[in-house]
Amino acid sequence: MADSDPDRRKFLQIATCAIGGGVGLVVAVPALQLISDPAGKQTITSPSAPFDLGPAERFRVGEPPRKIEIVAPVIQDAWTAARDVVLGAAWIRRVGPGANEIDARSATCPHLGCAVGWDAARGNYLCPCHDSRFAASGDKLTGPSERGLDALPVQIVEGRLKLTWERYRTGQSTKERL
Ligand code: FES
Known part of the structure; x- marks a missing residue:
């Protein structure tokens, strides 16, 4: 049966987008952190302490x-x-x-x-x-x-x-x- 209520259809579209975006963020944020994580850290290649x-x-x-x-x-x-x-x-x-x-x-x-x-x-x-x-x-x-x-x-x-x-x-x- 076709959904004839325009408000209901719009609500479902927005809800679908919001859920999809949320799922994307859940995946993308840790991936970006993993890729860029070392960039802000100090790199130590040889000890300077005696x-x-x-x-x-x-x-x-x-x-x-x-x-x-x-x-x-x-x-x-x-x-x-x-x-x-x-x-x-x-x-x-x-x-x-x-x-x-x-x-x-x-x-x-x-x-x-x-x-x-x-x-x-x-x-x-x-x-x-x-x-x-x-x-x-x-x-x-x-x-x-x-x-x-x-x-x-x-x-x-x-x-x-x-x-x-x-x-x-x-x-x-x-x-x-x-
Ligand atoms: S490495 Fe050439 S003399 Fe020592």
């Missing part, structure tokens, strides 16, 4: 440098979080008896980024990739690297060694932070 490398007294004058892996407990960006991420490594050496006389060098070769090792027989650092050598002080000795090993910021706080991890551009003579 790493606690333990008691400073464990590094003694005259001992060879000690390699310490720098591991971030959590690396997080807007989409994912990863735990125990190895960022790189640092060579730590006590250069004098004073409280702050600790030297830290990035183990990342300034030439093209290979991992630099300690050559105990020769008392200096060697990069196995292209044979760059660096003195115990970090200064460049031989090889294609255009600069010495990069010093990393360290400080001693209440007897504990704190290191700030930084990365530098490779393949150039100047130290430039990434």
Whole structure:
């Protein structure tokens, strides 16, 4: 049977549109939130807080440098979080008896980024990739690297060694932070 009441027909049209629009919003709002959600959040790609490398007294004058892996407990960006991420490594050496006389060098070769090792027989650092050598002080000795090993910021706080991890551009003579 045909509906002959115009008011009733209009009411049904409006009600149908309202219900349809409501259903559309219920679906669209969460979808838009999902797509745009990370846009307003802070993206963290590397930790800026200093790493606690333990008691400073464990590094003694005259001992060879000690390699310490720098591991971030959590690396997080807007989409994912990863735990125990190895960022790189640092060579730590006590250069004098004073409280702050600790030297830290990035183990990342300034030439093209290979991992630099300690050559105990020769008392200096060697990069196995292209044979760059660096003195115990970090200064460049031989090889294609255009600069010495990069010093990393360290400080001693209440007897504990704190290191700030930084990365530098490779393949150039100047130290430039990434
Ligand atoms: S990467 Fe170290 S010498 Fe080339």
